Amino acid sequence: MDSGFLIGRGAELAVMYAAVDGIRTQGSVLVAIGEAGIGKSSLLRAAAAHARDSGYQVLEVSGVESEVGMPFAGLHQLLRPILPSLDAIPPAQQRALRSAFGLSDGPGDSLFLIALATLSLISEAAVERPVLVILDDLQWLDEPTRDVLAFLARRIGNDPIVIVCARRTGYPDPFGDASLGQLEVSGLDENDARQLLLQHGGDLDAADREAVLEQAAGNPLALVELSAVARNVAHDPALIPLSARLERAFAARIDELPRITRDATLIAAVDTEGETSEILAATEALSGSPVTLDVLEPASAIGLIDFDLVHVRFRHPLMRSALIQCESGARHRAAHSALAAALEKNQYRRTWHRAQSIVGPDEEVADELELSHVESLRRGAVVAAICALERSAQLTTDDSARGRRLLMAAEHAFGLGRADLVDRMIAAASLTPLSALDQARMEWLREIFHDGVPGDDQHILELCRVARASADAGDTDLALNLLIGAALRCWWANPGEVARARVASVTLSLRGAREDPRYVAALAVAQPVLQARTVLGILSEISVETVLDAEALRLLGLAAHAVGDQPLALDFLQRAERKLRDQGRLGLLSHVLGVQGVVRLDLGDWAGSDSATEEARRLAQDTGQMIWSVGPLVNEARSAALQGNSEQALQLAAASEQMPTLRSLNLFLACAQLARGFALITEGRHNEAFEALRRVFDPADPCFHPRERFCGVMFVAEAGVYADRRDEARRIIADMEDLTRVTPSPLLAVQLLYARAVLADDDAESRYREALAADLTRWPWVRARIQFAYGAWLRRQRRRIESREPLRQALGVFRLIGAKAWAENAQTELRAAGDRTATAVPVSLQRLTPQELQIARMAAQGMSNREIGQQLFLSPRTIGSHLYRIFPKLDITSRNQLSARMT
Template structure:
């Protein structure tokens, strides 16, 4: 049989052949799924041979169950041929990759920065020759490597790279949600099964053939292995009783029957190989020597190779199939497996993490010395960017710990790491396990905080808000200021989401203020989020005392930005968020970036930077999906609903609003529900349904309604007043605005100030309206182009209705220019109608600028290119390959009608 011939797999191989043949034009990622023995490894082997024949570089890696807790072990395997080029990586990427692979110390690398480094190495190598990545047993690769491969697989379409990965059915892997092409391998059909059986087991009787075909059920490995066992060992695999045993188990039994017949020294070699993470033959022989107490030579492997259990050469030893490894571990009793782990611990003196892990598997009863080693080793996992491995080390350490209090502390520390991953399931399990032990007072407080982080209770529960504040005060008294701020921040977030009682909001703000006497960003954040309208002056003073350019701590910048947004200081929020965004991109903290982009988009919408909002939303949607941030998928979606309603996509906006409202059913989610109503109100306004818009918006200002939110209502004032004037509800709107006028005296929220500049003249009598319009336009609204254009439109309309046609044209022209620039279609239409009514010729609709033809991502890339960034620099910002950036620019230039980067800035500015 030629190396390319796999019986019954022509269709699957044809797919891979076409992809590999076309690799120079288009990259792709393929996931090959199937049951054990169905032929995934064979498909991958042939794909690698086809790739080499097509003069492609092949990178390969294979998962091993015993190494699943070794951080980035699979990535190290895969990138080994490319590591000489690591010196050419950008400094931040190089540091991250080297730390992840354990080649250097330093702060823990961010997963996505490591992933970008791996992508860069791969696409740079592919620039000189096409590249095919082949990964077998993806389900057994360590978690971080799985995540890196998923990251890369999403970004290959423009590069000459094909990634082909094999995974067992029933095993979730990150790549499955990355949009990869999937090939599902099923059993061979009857004709192909007969052909394969005839090739490997000629001379069978018709009856035996039928029995084997029936039991193999088209599984190629079964068709190859079961006849061999039947002939060599006389195992009754054809009995009716064996048909009830799962096929995977029967295959393991088939391999086990060969294992038990091997010499004891060969079984020692196989056992060491089975518990070991590497295929290094010298390492395996050294381990076997320690296990049996004397030197073991390569010749000891030959009986296992003759029994078709392993393959080996001078350097490597590998099992012919993962089920062989499973069979070895199943055949050998626990004491033998523990002895093998102890032997490997003795061999790996130069690799501390692996040594400790094997040592931990070699003991069963509590062993504090080993537990301490595991506790210490979790820091190496963190240092290499593998939090799941750190959690596993701490859990195993807790299992081996004899003292209750220390066991609880280790489990709570593991829970804190699980929180950092957003894993509510792990946090809950670990906290519950910790609470079965003796907790110190401080650990009890930590457990309460961890439970709070993923609370599914009533967010507006006043007693819980007060309890969190009490716990914060106790933590501060114990000298745990960080924990105290974490607890008060949790209480503040409860107030933000559920609004709650005014007394609770003030209480949280008061406790936060007592935790620090200095201008601490954490205090500013907690006070503003807990009580957005209660401490505006104090928060503004703290924001004005701190410049974004004087800060380097990204967490402080983010907290101050959130505080600014909470009180409606949108211009300052935009400045802080801009600084945070650049730092998060630089560090590869894409989970936090997905959150930031959603909030940043809301700020851009309030100010009038709608194209930037569209860019943030498009990227935020992608990143929240990629990083598993479910809350911020919803957050991005609801801000997206407001964006769609503003830009005239009414059906999309209303559909999103309905989806999010349904998702929030039964939850205290005042913030999201408030934005649902805002998107509906704007959508109705954009459709000319002023009464519907008014009915949608009024509940936002009623504290008794679920959609009330003290901060989000401020973004609705202009729309409410416009709707009220359009449907004859001015009197009711005046009453509401009078309440807001009293509020702004004590609560000078910038966004409320700006919206009232619009509301006052629209609700005033004719004698006072003009002066109010002029007062509004005299304000410095440079950072607020959207509200300014709204005032100009209203003023121009007022002038026209008062028969001052020539005067009306000036504010209306200015309004049209701004509305066209930001994409406010409905309000641009109104301004144009006003200009035509004032006697000025103008087009009925805005002339579509060439920039408006770009997608949000294309606009983002064009803007960065116009700023002078190279393709590689843009790729580093957006976590894409330089070739992908080049492909986007190739499509952007014709849309803009330009031929060079030098023309970008002028065309985007149109």
């Protein structure tokens, strides 16, 4: 039958074979899309045969509609042939896969660690020979499997791995832009359709042939199957969807099966594993009599299934769905009940089938489902855990238990980043009687995905009221969660001082919470200026090395950043990054890298900032976090401006201001305005730069941000000097000086060192000396700016020889960090000072892309390709390809030269 399906598919086969043949040069993804029965599965089988003939390893899985709720069922089936090689991948990844497949006990791992383990395992297999991954009926693979495969699809570009899959028309593509291409599979033309029908219905009379051709409309499976029941075709209404007509054709065959065979095939249709022994055991339970393998023969004889001693498989998904459609709901429930009886040793799957076998409330099954969600979480299948809790809530008659289970499901959905599931769960929970604490929890969950969307100050005050009530009821944990949500609203937007103060006062009132990282983070982001002294005091009591929890490190890093202690923030965030990479927690890692990008920019590590920002955006896109995927745009704009790419910076700043997600958030508007000001300074348009920057310092302006303005202190002073607007600049700086009585922010303090000096008149030299005497070891960018300004001032004072040393030092740092515009200015000043020696330009790391720089730094530290790949969630081969491109950019030929070049 299969060979007939390939009539008229020469063009489609050529595309399939080209994808497979390209496997030795690069990885790729190809998605075949078409209606049911159009021939997608036959094309995949042809591709698999072609790959096997070429000596490739083929890994295959077919989605099954009844398996959608079974976590990692598809992934387990796909990887089963190479699971014996598990020992070849890192131990943590081994444990993650074994736990996901229920092969071992242990704590649940993140979905992305499981995805990384999958990448590693398939990449290991590809070392020996290329690997073709075949995914049929992609739309029916369980969601965790689809998420893992989407992760894989985005990371195989440099590996001999090709993914070829089939998806039914009307279903979304989980791979998004990772797809190499899409192959639209349409119906056969009339000549090919007639040829195929001649093969399978040559004995039909002319009238029946024409009826089949009309009804099939070029669908190959329809041509084959409808020809088998041709005398009924003329009575089949044309308005019925083709898939339904095919199901009717299959149903005509199913009606002829013996009752015991129908029992067995129905159980196979609703089973999630397709194991022959399991299906036979359940058939005995359903029929009440002993059965043997022979009961499957009649279904095989009519082309419904294939089977062996191990597995039972339907020959086409429509055959499975036809069988399900022609059986009653009562029969479905009986089949599920029989499977549950046959699965006494597998409590997880037994509970799932029991839940499908009942109508109406059942407290015993509801309780079992609630317990089973723990197993789902342990295996990393969060969506399955949510579904178990939701079904458990449906089966109970206890209103309080129903509300509690729905809120538990909503909290897991929040952890997964699924706003749609959170909304669904809390909508159902809101219809149940909830305690005051559960009401507070629901309020937190209802709003948590909207952090950063500026609401009115009344909404923040309401969150504070609920937090206070939660704390009074003894739930400090919930109170802190609510306060972090309220504080983040104050950080992203500008709700006014009343709301900010309320968040801080409720946080400060929580007894015994001072040790909790959420406490200090809430204070810092709600009132970054007024609470800076308290926050820095708490942070000074904490040793970075003693903090073991990645989330705690992230919050402490955020707190340090919010109050302007960028060196300390980087220490916390780097440690958090290492732990999150090891744990495969990509969602939180994108947050950490996003903040790191900003921190590194302030400290002068612009190449590191670009790497962190680029990876943060990529990971946020992978994990579906909208604000974290577009937020880095403003940091890219600031970085481009500082590096002298003013045109790009201005374009990025303008683009960010037009993005709906960002344009109403004061934080991002301030960052965009800073980028614009920086870019205009590098172009020498100082008056325009001053106008742009002064907006960040004006509380009445939408671009104002109480903490972000600290980043513009040096620049507004510089623009004021060159635009001859010193008095206006001095007024702004005087306001900043007043703030130092309230906040000991290190960022503000170091920026003021520069501003005081450049705006000084008679005491300029003492101001410069004071600035250079400060400990700026971890602020090289600020120190270089002061050195340059001091050298330029000395030259203007006709002290040319004295001016050369600070100018040379500044030039060295500017070149090192990639400050092209400032480096050019420093060289101009040096030439004017009579220094002709500093003209050679070293090889710049700016030639590298952000990801290449990240890889080069890791390789320079002695890390192997495998170790780098584990950190960046890429395969070792991809790392090798990057290094191959990096070496000529740095004018080196070997890995041994990297360390010296990166110094």
